[in-house]
Amino acid sequence: MDRDLAGFLAGFSMMARGNAFLNRLSIGSVSPQIPVLPGAIDGHAPPGGIAKHGRFEGDVSMTRQDFNNGDDVHFQIDLFDEFLTAIAKYGDDDPVTGPKSIVNMKTMQEFKYQRFQEAQAQDRTVSFHASRIASSYNEAAFILTFFANGTTGTLSKQALTSIFQNQTFAPNWFRRSSPGTFGLIVDTAAEVLSPHPIQPGANVRGFYKLDPPSNAVRTSLAI
Ligand code: HEM
Structure with missing residues (x-):
């Protein structure tokens, strides 16, 4: 960073x-x-x-439960299994790490959206306001940009598993060659969100209630 x-x-x-x-x-x-x-x-x-x-x-994390649904702090293997399943479905092939073993943009786009749909269905109080959408998609961008092996520029499921599950870098893993900036993260997060845009809101009694337009939006509409 x-x-x-x-x-x-x-x-x-x-x-x-x-x-x-x-x-x-x-x-x-x-x-x-x-x-x-x-x-x-x-x-x-x-x-x-x-x-x-x-x-x-906050809610809709990748490997932690929603606050209202369970353990929102520690790594959850069943959620990580969903991540691995998405890699097996959408990932790229690699001559060294194998077929469908590379975490690409498509994997992240689909996995993040799946996590949102699950949270909406399972967490009666899921909270996904604009600030949390931003931070949770930025965290997804961290994975693509900071967990990738700096030597190859790709992130294998083996390296991902080593970091998340064992909290160690995989053998021969090197950090990126240049510092990752705010701009890089925001752009990557926007690309992760782009195929399945999400309206900010929260579940109220189990139904997803959209947030009202912000004051800024209202002001600009008024003008
Ligand atoms: C001062 C620096 C940092 C602070 C204070 C911080 C704090 C946090 C917190 C509180 C969360 C939990 C958010 C949630 O509910 O999902 C989180 C998630 C995360 N952080 Fe950091 N973080 C920092 C730096 C980093 C760095 C350097 C990386 C990557 C190299 C990183 C990668 C991630 C990822 C991937 C998640 C999402 C985990 C998931 O959803 O399963 N963070 N961070």
């Missing part, structure tokens, strides 16, 4: 879920080492850490 993108992520997580006054942030859940903000400006509980649902952690 280039400096601006890494700085944004670190800064956003600190502001959203840390104690910026003390410059401390839990990279897990609530920690006794991170006290309530001065003046309790964010409520009377300690900031939750980046694992706490609602600001950074």
